[in-house]
Amino acid sequence: MSDTSPFPPPHQATPPPERPVQFGWSLFVERIIERLIWVTGISTIVIVALIFYFLVREGLPTFLDITWRQLFGRRWYPIEDIFGLWPLIVGSILVTFGAVVIAVPLGLTTAIYLGEIAPQWQREILKPLIEVLAGIPSIVLGFLGWVALAPVIQNLGAATGLTAFTGSLILAYMALPTIISISEDALYAVPKEYRDGALAIGATQWQSIWRVVLPAARSGLVIAVMLGIGRTIGETMAVMMVTGNAANIPALGPGMFFQPVRTMTATIAAEMGEVAEGSLHYSVLFGIGIVLFLITFGINSLAGRLVGVQTNDRRKGKL
């Protein structure tokens, strides 16, 4: 080998000299950064706990100073210190139920269309459109409902256009992107072999969808519905604008969807501006917030458990 050989001197079988690694402080800095990252991860748990804490902090008098019987009373009349939550709960239930009844069939069908029937070029147009729908602020849809939809419904014969049904309609559209996308995932997760198997024994495409794919995707579809419900219960501004804001319990019967109602969310939004801080009314509004928090917490935890925890395959040692 010449002197200009690219090879370093021969190896010696002695312990190697200690090579300069990173400087000590840079390793120290790294450890601080990693600590900070851990903190941000934990902060999510802390934040949820804080949210609950502050809700309880301001809302506790609701449950201390008002009896349960009063809270479930049928009249909501804060001016006279009557805080029966039942009309608000019924309002929320009516609007949500209506929205789900409209959105689930529509959303599921659209998901079937997108996943099983639509040609690729249509998918490329429709999916962005649905994402656009997801991006439209709820206040804009509420505005449209207020200004354009409500008069139409009134013309169709309702006493007023501001009803539970109007709210359901608007909310249904707002929940559609969620329901469509999760349903799509659920359908996509059904293995191709199921469809092929059905077609191989002579089923039509529709039969394979109806009898094989849908039942197989059932659990995913249930989750889609649950998340749709969660999304709907929590909506505020749109319902506030179109449901009429009347804290009454409509009489039972099909006509009840065409009465004005008041949801829990709208109540908080509408009345908080007028309460005195620290008053009982103020606390009750926070109390409603606690109820909403617990409801959505329950729905989301349940849905999360059904989905299963995401595991990190990479940790199992694959390159």
Added chain:
Amino acid sequence: MKRQQTQRAAVGIISSVAALVVVPIVLVILFIGIKGVSAISWEFITAPPREGMTEGGIMPAILGTVYLTLGTAIVSIPLAIGAAIYLAEYATENRLTHWVRLAIVNLAGIPSIVYGLFGLGAFVLFMKLGTSIAAGSLTLGIMTLPVVISTAEEAILAVPQRFRVVSLSLGATRWQTIWHQVLPHALPGILTGVILGLSRAAGETAPLLFTAVAFYLPELPRSLLDQTMALPYHLYVISTQVPNMPLSKQYGTALVLLVIVLSLTLVATLVRTRVRRRREW
């Protein structure tokens, strides 16, 4: 054959329903566009409102939305990216990680008005920030966390594992690997998530109701502790509480808000697709 008839009928119905879902989306946008464009003028966008909102423009509301969106970005981006890195690179599958994921799922589901209550109790009252841009930004920022965390985590996980393994095998530390080989390639995806989250935040009203907004402010906000006007809230008020409000201006306000939000969404989508095409691997 009866089965073929059912097949055709089914496809027909399904397609019609899908159209029923999708066509109104287009109609909504066109509708607002057509009815609102007449109100759009230079004055509308740059001048403050007069005569009880019925005249003039919506500039303070636009500015307020800009401020609040910036504030949301400052609050949510560091926390969200940190949490996403934690989940994607550091967390092992133990109880703690499970709770972190559960917390994120729940944060995503909390109604926006409940965030408003939280903001009221925590930032306006407890931290004594008063109704302010600061309180509103903090509230919106926390509300935006789940969206950004999810997309950021996805972007980080999408970076091929072999980059990490190679980097470590060449003597880089875990953080060096994340900083030099993971984050740079996850950045476009993270950016997409951030912009999407901000576009949602820009359109939110309920969290701001008791934390940041006022209906009419004679002057523009000058500090973080000042109240502000905001576009979504402005739309709400002028359409429901201002008598004699010209309809075109209402639609115009909705149009401006829609344009801002959809532009952000468009930018986010462009970032995502352009980067996907330029990848070397």
Added chain:
Amino acid sequence: MDEVGQLPVLSIKNLFFTYPDGIEALHNVSLNIYPNEIFVLFGPARSGKTTLLRLVNRLSDLIDGAVVQGEITFNGQSVFDRSIKVANLRRQLSMVFAIPSPLPGTIRSNLTYGLMMAGIRDPLVLDQRAKQSLEQAALWDEVKDRLDQSAFALSGGQQQRLCLARSLALEPEVILLDNPTSGLDPLSTGIVEDSLDELKARYTIILVPHSIQQAARMADRAAFMLDGEVVEVGKGSELFTNPQDERTEDYVTGRFG
């Protein structure tokens, strides 16, 4: 079995390794690797060769929940010792993987990445090391005019030699090669094998081959592994022509594989 008469560079004693899902990949493995030799680890799939290689430079740390027992000593110090810096260890025992894996970036950035992470920033030093390592990997002539082009523009064989050069740039003591020529055409394979033959004068090389023929060509000494155990260790010239263990003989003659 091992009678070389020198101090081993790497000493593996009674090593057990179990994956998190309970599968035992290594069972009581003991080996010594001596300086300046090409040591070949061969055997059928799933015999633990890759696992063993990854344990040596502690890439196995990436697997959460794995259970390791036993000792791996590198130049007298335990590889699992809490006081050593793992990053430093991996610079001294540098790995080349089965699939050519350039990092996104230029040829130059691939070569200097490890050095820069170690704190070496001087552009002169970096350039010199880059050139040296490319020459050692027999790649210099082919890429010397395009060091600042994307590493992905190279052919598969060139990429793999780049990965070899990347490891060499760190001037390690030991080069660990896990099936480095598995995806390469015969010409590239030949170039890599020739380079390894020259490199062993300066480095210690542990090689997992992709065929028995490659094992026989390259090995100074070799170990036959089966189901996580070391069946037999011996000199290359003897192990393949005259194996002591029946299982080794069956594998080497192709009765199973």
